[in-house]
Amino acid sequence: MTTPLLALTLHLEDVLVVGAALFAIGLYVALSKRNAIGVLMGVELMLNAVNVTLLAFSRFIESEQPLDGQVFAVFVITVAAAEAAVALALAVAIYKHRETVNIDEIDLLRW
Amino acid sequence: MIADNGIVIAFWLLAATTIGCALMVAAVRELVQAVLFLALTFVGAAGMYIVLSADFVAVVQVLIYAGAVSVLMTFAVMLTPAADRRNSETVFQVPALILAGLVLAIVVFVTLDTDWAISDRGAFSATAASLGEAFLKPYVVPFEVASVLLMVAMIGAIVLTQEDEVPPRRQEGE
Amino acid sequence: MTLNALRLIPMRSLLDLITGYWWDLRDFSNLTRMIYKHLEDWGFPDWSIYVISGLIGTLGIIAFIGGVAVINIWVERRVVGRMQSRLGPNRLGPFGLLQPVADAIKLMQKEVLQPASAPGLIYTLAPIAFTVPGIAVFAVVPWGRHAVLASLDVGLLYILGMSSLAVLSVFMAGYSSNNKYSLFGAMRVIAMLVSYEIPIVAGLLGVVLFAGTMDLQGIVLFQEENWAFMVMLQPLAFLIYFFAISAELNRTPADIAEAESEIVGGYHTEYSGMKFGLFYAAELINAVSVSAIIATLFLGGWWAYKLDELVPGWMIFIGKVYGVYFLFVWTRGTLPRFRIDQLLAFAWKWLTPMAIINVVVVAAEVLAWEESGWSAGFWIPVFIAVNGALTGALIFGFVKFFAPKFQRFPTRPRFYPDIDVPSLPAVTGAEFMAKGGQA
């Protein structure tokens, strides 16, 4: 048997690092953005990172029910969709009342 | 461990796309462009899901995230005035950057430090049918709760965005 | 050999002569199988066979789509021309067949103008992103019993995801053009997508429930197995999908995103040259890919009762695709356009409830089928009758109870044989009706 020209491998750790990077970017976006919709985008990025991680575990980890990771991912997507709908509705509702979506200026609960 | 050259190359290409687009979400100045890059991030993530042999989740991701959530976000962005469509940062930019870096460092450290129980199961074949089984047998309660949640979210969104006073509109024929 | 001698040989045995050889293009798998065999003999590794056969399939599909995009310009203009009591393109080449070539040459020669303030990347990517999903859909569409590029387990969901991506690219085009008309088109598309995604998915759910699979090949095999086109089992789903997808395709009566008479060209107002040409071609490609989906899901794809034993499956398939495509051209050439609020109301008040009722009924039917244990031979005719009746009843009921009510006054004018000049102002409609409708 000849040695193959190229023998690349993909390990669980690789995928988890990619997921972590995605999560960190999402965290940064969520914490730093001024616009409420920008914050929401960060949250969505973090949820995606979580999904990547879940699916990686489902694919690589020894388990009785390996598909559970995928089931969880679908639940995450479902909840994320619900969350996006409500959050965007909130953004629009806040805009209606305060005429801004900048989270700096949304300070109703400050005192 | 996946030891298939094509799949590994595909994964790294997709990972680069995804993370690059995610960085663009953080970097671009226009909120609408950020949403479009976000959609591209979602598509890239869907590609990674396929590499991780989760075809159902990947397709659902494209359908719901790239197709619906990003469209919804565009809608919300376009509803806000043009002056607010900048993708600017608050004063917390530097702390956020530090915090995100810390989180990344910790997670990477933990990931590399842990001894994972790796299986050599290989890729799943088609997952849609077995996922369906899982939803309707062991996970039927969460499944129903999720559907109730979606319903509640829908009603909540309608209530939140409802116009308080309905402007007089001409008879539209309904 | 004389002609008479030829007649003596039965048709079947002639076909048997070529059966299985690579030139037997009734089934594309013969060709690819031959290539596999040679590659294996030459000692290629396994994955290269995978890649090469995939490349062959992809190139074949792209060639088909390129041909379609060219020929459909002619088909559409010619058919619509006939409907409009004129000839259509008939100057270049036989029957004007070279007209699309001339169109393409003209478009390529034109200067590509770009608005100075447009975000260049999005502006350039939009036509490409609009074209790709229409082509990508063909990856899962079966062309014959063995000819399918990717027999995806979640084929139908894949198609839905792809078609929703196309709409995002329309928004990209409209937003990046920095033109008010384009932005109107883009916003209309977004509003329409949010509304029409639901009836599309809910409508197709009935098909999936019956077939028990989301694999397109599996759906075709289900139809073959049960000896019935899905359109007979699911007429309501067919109608819902047809109307909803023609909205997503931006074709009349739902072409509000590029409503020429209202917002000039909608999202592609600012595009010129080959970028516009790409939009134009992508519109045709999307129409054909949707026709292919309808042909596969509802009309049996490559299967057509006994016909597919005589005629190659891909010919049957293309025939069906063009049959459905003709329906699209027909509606386009016939109907005026809805207003956007009417269109959204149509999605929410008509299509969505109908689709949900349909899903419930189909679920009950499938349950009855599974639980009773009776054969398909009994249930399929029953389902055809029940679903046909349901479709009729739902459409009749919705028209009867939810149709727009305008009949406050008669639709036709009243007639005055003579006018009484000093009596102005004359009777208004309300007064006229109060007096009992007598002129």
Added chain:
Amino acid sequence: MPIKVEPVEVNIGPQHPSTHGVFRMVAKIDGERIVDVKMVVGYLHRSMEKLAEERTFTQNIPFTDRMDYLAAMSGNLGYCLSVEKLANIEVPERAQYLRVIFGELQRVASHCMATGAFINDCGAWQTPVMWCFRDRERVLDLFEMTCGARLTTNYMRIGGVAFDIPDEFLPALEKLVNDELPKAFEEYEELIVGNEIIMMRARDVGVVTPELAINASLSGPMLRSAGIAWDIRKADPYCVYDRMKFDIPVGYNGDAYDRMTIRIEEMKQSLRIIRQAVGDLPGGAHKTDVPLAIRPPAGEAYSRVESPKGELGFYVVSDGGPAPYRWHVRAPSLINLSVLREMTVGQTIADAIVTLGSIDINVGEVDR
């Protein structure tokens, strides 16, 4: 609390597929809804009324072709009537009948165009326009047969008509009036009047109240759709219209749909008039002898005809010279257009386009 918005200003026109020429509509739009509309006319202004003062009375007839180029015959007729009134010229009987026939044929042609273009504005993809053009072409063929021109006919003359009809004209006209056009109108009834989408798009859109119609001095189908029975052919008969039997279709709601149905019914009534006129067509001269450089006595005259668009009036002042001292045209398109703001504010853009289409303006006539 409704979302606070900044209205967007959108220029509909001067280069827009639905403005039927170079007409500009500056619309302030909140979402899809129109808040305010400003009309800008004058892109096609050719200064005809001033130019006419330098040309003889006869030379001015071609100008009337080019005002409402979709209804050239009506323009010719109205102008000639005004000069005849000024110079007290008696027109032969045959010429009067021919004028009625051609005026009504022109009404059919113009209304065909208006109906087709209106449905195109509703969003149909050119098909109704092509079908309506088919019928309009048949009428234009007759024009060509008689005077050699299809669009800018220049057919009427002061004191009669330019040419007598050729021999093959009457058989062709009878075929058209008794066979082809009635069949076409049946098709319109089925395909257009009964079309659900057109009902949804055109009913309750662009409503004109009777008060508004009278205050704004509207005329033609715009006025009749508001429920007011008014037609110059009945109210102030010219030529031989007092001998014809015909009905005036009058609408109920004043909306775009009513205007469309009224146009279709008017076409049928036009056929009725043409049949009567052909039946009574007398022999004799088609023109009295009038000098080409006619010098009417000093004075002024106003005459009006019911053009397809509405009341088309010509006001001519003569100082005894060969050219008019002052010439003014009461253009129905311009006056009908003046209520566009009242009709469109509060509607969507799509409705505004339908409304504009239903007014049936001709920018050549609006700007003159």
